[in-house]
Amino acid sequence: MEILRIWYCSCSGKPLELENDAHLEEEEHEPVCPRCGASPSSDPKHSISFRDQDTRDE
Numbered sequence: 001m002e003i004l005r006i007w008y009c010s011c012s013g014k015p016l017e018l019e020n021d022a023h024l025e026e027e028e029h030e031p032v033c034p035r036c037g038a039s040p041s042s043d044p045k046h047s048i049s050f051r052d053q054d055t056r057d058e
């Protein structure tokens with residue numbers, strides 16, 4: 001079982017799921033909000049949140 005971390009930004013009042021390109025292996029890569037530019041490490045408005053989702057093979 002793997003844990004998939006899904007990031008959200010709620011800058012518009014409604015959580016927006018952020019794109020997270022898992023194909024990139026760069027440690028510095030992280031999802032960025034297309035609306036306000038916030039990211040998990042640069043979140044001045046504290047609008048970033050995440051949810052860990054279990055992934056199961058079926």
Ligand SMILES: [Zn+2]
Pocket residue numbers: 009010011012033034035036037038047
């Ligand atoms: Zn945002």
